[in-house]
Structure formats: structure tokens, C-alpha cells
Amino acid sequence: MEKGINLAGETLEASVAKDKLYEIIGGLADSTLEKILDVGDAVPIFSYIAKGLKATIAVRDAVFLEKVIAFLSEIGKVPTSARQKMIEKIQQDTQYRQKFGKFSLLYLDRLNDEFKAGYLGRAAQYLSRGEITYDFYQRFAHIMDNLTETDLLELTEKTFLNFGRNTFHSFESLGLMTITLKIPTEAERKSASKMNPHIVQVSHRRLTDWGQWTKNILLDRPVHATDL
Structure with a gap:
């Protein structure tokens, strides 16, 4: 289980670090599930999720995809180099047991709608620009999870x-x-x-x-x- 979560977190980080992420994600908000999954290897987290889906997708899976898209749509507005540097900096910091990808994925699963997921992606923008710390990013995720x-x-x-x-x-x-x-x-x-x-x-x-x-x-x- 832990290995699977870690791998999922790594695929989210790889997705956040993708070049031209906003262009890839921008038109997916109102797309069908088939179109989203067709993006495939262009966005690693979609490819990872697709491999775990059964023939009949559960409502929970569809909602989770909506949250991932909302999150990536926000963080994708930041230049690729800033996103990559942010992930690398957190990866190299030994004080953090949960790295960016795994932590974000766990909270995306907990948040109850795509609007909060979008706000978390916006906070990731601020983190990438160095306007907030990773500590506060984690605090912000907790706040989103606990407010209506x-x-x-x-x-x-x-x-x-x-x-x-x-x-x-x-x-x-x-x-x-x-x-x-x-x-x-x-x-x-x-x-x-x-x-x-x-x-x-x-x-x-x-x-x-x-x-x-x-x-x-x-x-x-x-x-x-x-x-x-």
C-alpha cells in the first residue's frame, strides 16, 4: 500500500513538472472521461489512474479525476522551471517526511470537491513562486479540508x-x-x-x-x- 501511494505521489510530481502543463490541461475541465484518459502519457497521473480503473468507473474515481484536473489547471499556470525547482527543493529537504506529490495526492483524495482542489493548486502556485513555505502549503491543505x-x-x-x-x-x-x-x-x-x-x-x-x-x-x- 505504502509503495503504491509513493508511486502515485511521484506520478503527480512528474505531472506538475510537465512542460506546457497549462496548455495540456486547460481544455479538459468539461471533457469526457475517455478524452481525459486519452491524454495518457502526456500527464503521468492520468496514465497511472487509468491503469487502476475497472471497465465501469466508480463515481469516486470520476470525482477524483475532476479534482486532479482542477489542481493541475492552477499549478500549470506557473512556468515549468519554477515548478520543477519547487519539487526538487522539497525532495532534497530531509525535514519533510511527506514530499510534495504524495502529500498533495492524499489531500486531493480527502477534499470534497474540485473547487477546493483548485484552491490547493493555487496554493501550489504560491509555493512554486516562493511566496509561501512548504509548511504553510501543508497548513493550507488542512484548512481547506476543514472549512465548508x-x-x-x-x-x-x-x-x-x-x-x-x-x-x-x-x-x-x-x-x-x-x-x-x-x-x-x-x-x-x-x-x-x-x-x-x-x-x-x-x-x-x-x-x-x-x-x-x-x-x-x-x-x-x-x-x-x-x-x-
Whole structure:
């Protein structure tokens, strides 16, 4: 099992390092399974997946392919040389037990849709350009796995409104935000939205560095940009 996962990770790395990757992947998002698999050796991860498929493909396999395409479509926007140097640098760093390909593949399997997979591919762009560390890339993958689509949308809002308690706690537990909460008065409870009777008032809220970097990656802007 471990050997197979390692091999799959290596084929993903080989795919990320392919020349003209974006041109190869760009038109596949809405393609049929047959067309995707016909790409074959041009993208090693597709060839690897095809060998393991049965005559009747499972829904899980089809969804996984969609996530791989979304991931490669994003990372493919970075020049080939930058992608290759990024992979080589991580491979040579002995502090990392899980290399880029294996780690990314395991998280692509865990993420629940192609949109999150695309965000992970975008984070790989930042990693290739040297704007984030591999440590934060791994942190970002964990964040994507633990936030809902609604959470991600709310995180990218320009200003933070009075979110429900659970949303704040999700951000805080992942290290994205520091908050101070004030228990609402009875009058505040009565005036709260009928959709969220347990709304809390926030006396102070601030994105941490991790939170700001995550937000910037989601919005595809310079990682160290700050909100005014």
C-alpha cells in the first residue's frame, strides 16, 4: 500500500513538472472521461489512474479525476522551471517526511470537491513562486479540508459581519482568527436574525497571519497584502 501511494505521489510530481502543463490541461475541465484518459502519457497521473480503473468507473474515481484536473489547471499556470525547482527543493529537504506529490495526492483524495482542489493548486502556485513555505502549503491543505464552502465564502468577505458562533469557532480553531466574544443580552437576542437566534456580538476580531495569507490565496492576490 505504502509503495503504491509513493508511486502515485511521484506520478503527480512528474505531472506538475510537465512542460506546457497549462496548455495540456486547460481544455479538459468539461471533457469526457475517455478524452481525459486519452491524454495518457502526456500527464503521468492520468496514465497511472487509468491503469487502476475497472471497465465501469466508480463515481469516486470520476470525482477524483475532476479534482486532479482542477489542481493541475492552477499549478500549470506557473512556468515549468519554477515548478520543477519547487519539487526538487522539497525532495532534497530531509525535514519533510511527506514530499510534495504524495502529500498533495492524499489531500486531493480527502477534499470534497474540485473547487477546493483548485484552491490547493493555487496554493501550489504560491509555493512554486516562493511566496509561501512548504509548511504553510501543508497548513493550507488542512484548512481547506476543514472549512465548508460557506466558510470559505465568508472568509473572503471584505469585512466581517456578525457570523454565527460556530463559524467564528471554526476560524479560530484553525488559527485563522483571534476573537473576543461578548454574550448577547436578551434584547440583542430578540433582535437577532430569525435564521440565527444564537448570533454573537464581536467586540474584537482580527485575522492572524495564517488567516490573511489564506484569504489572499483564495482571492488570488499577493500573499502579504493586508486589508485596509
